[in-house]
Amino acid sequence: MKNRALFVSISGLLLLATQAFAARPETTTAIDPPGALVTAASGINAEGFIVGWYCLQTPCNAAHFRGFLRDPDGVFHDIIVPITDEHPAIGTQARYISPQGVVVGDYLTLEDGATLGKPRFRGFACVASTCSGPNAQFTYFDAPDQTADSQPVYDNPSFAHSIIPRAINAQGDLVGCIHDRDQAGSMHGFLLHDGSFTRLSDSMTMNNGVNAEGDIVGLDGSSTTAYLIHKSGDVQRLGDANADAVNAWDINAKGEIVGQAFANNFTVGHAFLRSKGGQYRFIDPNGSLSAAAFGISSSGNVVGQYRDSNNNCTVVACVHGFLLQRGD
Numbered sequence: 001m002k003n004r005a006l007f008v009s010i011s012g013l014l015l016l017a018t019q020a021f022a023a024r025p026e027t028t029t030a031i032d033p034p035g036a037l038v039t040a041a042s043g044i045n046a047e048g049f050i051v052g053w054y055c056l057q058t059p060c061n062a063a064h065f066r067g068f069l070r071d072p073d074g075v076f077h078d079i080i081v082p083i084t085d086e087h088p089a090i091g092t093q094a095r096y097i098s099p100q101g102v103v104v105g106d107y108l109t110l111e112d113g114a115t116l117g118k119p120r121f122r123g124f125a126c127v128a129s130t131c132s133g134p135n136a137q138f139t140y141f142d143a144p145d146q147t148a149d150s151q152p153v154y155d156n157p158s159f160a161h162s163i164i165p166r167a168i169n170a171q172g173d174l175v176g177c178i179h180d181r182d183q184a185g186s187m188h189g190f191l192l193h194d195g196s197f198t199r200l201s202d203s204m205t206m207n208n209g210v211n212a213e214g215d216i217v218g219l220d221g222s223s224t225t226a227y228l229i230h231k232s233g234d235v236q237r238l239g240d241a242n243a244d245a246v247n248a249w250d251i252n253a254k255g256e257i258v259g260q261a262f263a264n265n266f267t268v269g270h271a272f273l274r275s276k277g278g279q280y281r282f283i284d285p286n287g288s289l290s291a292a293a294f295g296i297s298s299s300g301n302v303v304g305q306y307r308d309s310n311n312n313c314t315v316v317a318c319v320h321g322f323l324l325q326r327g328d
Helices: 002-023
Strands: 027-031 038-044 050-055 065-070 076-079 091-097 102-109 120-127 139-141 162-168 174-179 188-193 196-199 205-210 216-220 226-229 235-238 245-251 257-263 268-274 280-282 290-296 302-307 319-325
Touching: 050 102, 050 319, 065 102, 102 162, 188 216, 216 257, 226 245, 268 302
Parallel strands: 038 091, 038 290, 038 319, 065 091, 091 162, 120 162, 162 205, 188 205, 205 245, 245 290, 268 290
Antiparallel strands: 027 319, 038 050, 038 302, 050 065, 050 091, 065 076, 091 102, 102 120, 120 139, 162 174, 174 188, 174 205, 188 196, 205 216, 216 226, 216 245, 226 235, 245 257, 257 268, 257 290, 268 280, 290 302, 302 319
16 A cells, blocks of 8 residues: 555656646747847757857958857857868858767858858857857758769859758768859759769758758749658648748757748748647737748757848947747
8 A cells, every 4th residue: 555655646746747847837038149230049959059150340241150059057069160261151040069079060151252231151060068269160961962872963053052061960961052143043052962962953942951850841932832842752731721822940859940930921930830630820929010930959949030110220228049948
């Protein structure tokens, strides 16, 4: 009887703890590196490390981009690709962080006739512990000249080639987009898997997220729908009847998708969370005029960007990163 009473008591405590955990309210926190006027939080892993990029001054263009890493204690660390002859970086954007702490992103250059308005993007990777400081260590990469089936990667080989790495999963699969100097028709989503590089044949596409299962989400600039490419290869179009257009930016192991939905004749952007079953909810921070969700961890926490009611960005910040913690 004593053992049974002890079991009942422990079971009751576990039930109470489970109920308390489930009832813990969601919280939204602004993510702004010190002095930032514009911030985008774009990736988060299960340990709570967040990466993104920001500007300390306007105009917020290629020459003023800085990457950042925010640790779980809330401390910010700059990620800045150094300027060298081989890698003449003028700005850095950290885009994503894997479960193992591998950070991927792009640095911007003015090579081969590129301009501040149309810079060249080149890829980098680093381990979180070595991404910042005087001894920072970076690995650099561009897209190959040919895909895995020996097809040309770029539409126009005469232009400055760009690659924007957007996400990396636990298996090391890398997704993003490649393009020439043109930011539209020559942009194609890509996947780097087991050393094989493939690109989508459709132009104006960008692969933005890949989960541990190998499912990929992205955006299609030629339509008003986003897409989900299942590991099987089946393509599912994503759209919400209450939105003018949908962009998908990330997917986690649970099949939850985050992104941005446009409404009111494309005048307002809402950050959204889509369940695996296809139910949408907006997750706009309080006071936001527009928002976008860029990353979701395996535990379901979300990061993104929002604009508040203050439009005078030259004096105080009006574009912020955000973190939505969903109870864990």
